[in-house]
Amino acid sequence: MFQDRSRFKIEVCANSVNSVLAAKEAGADRVELCAGMPEGGTTPSYGCIAGACAVGGIKVNVIVRSRGGDFLYDAVERQEMLRDIRIVKELGAHGVVFGMLREDGSIDEEFLRQCMQEAAPLPVTFHRAFDRCADPVQALEVLESCGVTRLLTSGQRSNALLGSELIARLIQKAKRIIVMPGCGVSAENIALIAQKTGAVEFHLSGRVRQESKMSFRHIEFDKEEHVAIDGYAYQISGVEKIRAAIGALL
Numbered sequence: 001m002f003q004d005r006s007r008f009k010i011e012v013c014a015n016s017v018n019s020v021l022a023a024k025e026a027g028a029d030r031v032e033l034c035a036g037m038p039e040g041g042t043t044p045s046y047g048c049i050a051g052a053c054a055v056g057g058i059k060v061n062v063i064v065r066s067r068g069g070d071f072l073y074d075a076v077e078r079q080e081m082l083r084d085i086r087i088v089k090e091l092g093a094h095g096v097v098f099g100m101l102r103e104d105g106s107i108d109e110e111f112l113r114q115c116m117q118e119a120a121p122l123p124v125t126f127h128r129a130f131d132r133c134a135d136p137v138q139a140l141e142v143l144e145s146c147g148v149t150r151l152l153t154s155g156q157r158s159n160a161l162l163g164s165e166l167i168a169r170l171i172q173k174a175k176r177i178i179v180m181p182g183c184g185v186s187a188e189n190i191a192l193i194a195q196k197t198g199a200v201e202f203h204l205s206g207r208v209r210q211e212s213k214m215s216f217r218h219i220e221f222d223k224e225e226h227v228a229i230d231g232y233a234y235q236i237s238g239v240e241k242i243r244a245a246i247g248a249l250l
Contacts, residue, residue: 001191002249008194010246011061011180012237013041013205017051019237023058023206026242030059032097032125032152032203037235039068040128043084046091053092061095061125062088064115071101071129078111085118095122095149099129106134107142116146123149128183131156131163140170143177150178152203159184164196171198187244194249204245208238 002008005027012023014031023031033052036042041063044052052060064084066077073081085096096119100108116124126148133139136156143151153170155163160181171179181193182203190202212232 001194002200005246005250007200008249009201010242011182011201011203012242013037013182013203013207014052014237015044016236017048017055020052020055020058020060022237022239023242024055026206026237026239027246028058028242030061030094032061032063033093034063034065034097036068037205037207041065042068043081046087049088049091049093053094059094060092061097061123062091062093063097063127064088065098065127071099071132072103073100073108073111078114082114082118085115089119089122093122095125097125097127097152099127101129101132104134105132107139109142109146112142112146112148116148125150125152125180127152128154136166136170137173140173140177144175148177150180150201152180152182154181154183160193161185161189161196164193167193167197167199185245187241187248190245191248202245202249204242205235206238206241206245207235208241210234210236 009029011030012028014020015037020031034041035044042065064081066080100111102108130153154160155166157163160183167181180201181199185204
């Protein structure tokens with residue numbers, strides 16, 4: 001589809017330094033570093049950020065999100081996020097990722113501008129809080145007026161392929177901002193998403209299940225009914241999945 005590798009960019013949603021290493025090995029251009037993937041991504045630990053930025057050879061954008069749930073933040077959470085942005089910069093991140101809404105589903109422009117000021121001069125990505133906006137076209141205009149570099153969106157659908165029609169409209173309307181499809185992007189559909197939307201940057205996780213190497217497993221905690229995660233396995237970015245997605249665009 002693309003004539004050469006330099007014509008498109010791949011961003012990997014990475015949840016650890018090991019995932020950053022996998023993304024680099026696979027040939028990705030950038031990672032969005034986050035914790036709390038089951039919650040849609042939250043601010044990672046400072047040790048993780050420092051380790052990721054020390055990898056070198058791949059850009060590290062760090063998500064700043066105080067909690068899961070909605071994107072309507074109170075005064076305490078806002079101060080937490082502003083402090084996190086300052087520390088993320090100090091730790092050497094190449095960019096910052098955040099998003100915030102008002103009660104009526106519009107972009108919280110006042111708080112966005114505060115965060116933009118703290119993040120400067122780093123580029124900013126507005127994450128999938130956008131997909132909860134009441135009016136996506138108006139929201140796009142607000143993001144551009146605030147100087148946001150990049151928008152991550154699934155086109156307000158459950159995945160980017162289903163949302164490709166809106167993503168294509170946003171790309172056509174965008175004057176300065178980069179519109180990047182994300183959510184459910186894989187080697188199997190990335191070329192079709194590119195064709196339908198005209199996008200040149202793509203966000204994917206490429207996650208694989210990593211089984212625990214524990215030889216002893218306490219039967220009491222093997223399957224905890226009140227816990228939604230597996231205590232003896234975790235997710236990590238998979239080199240081959242990322243490579244396959246890149247290959248599908250060439």
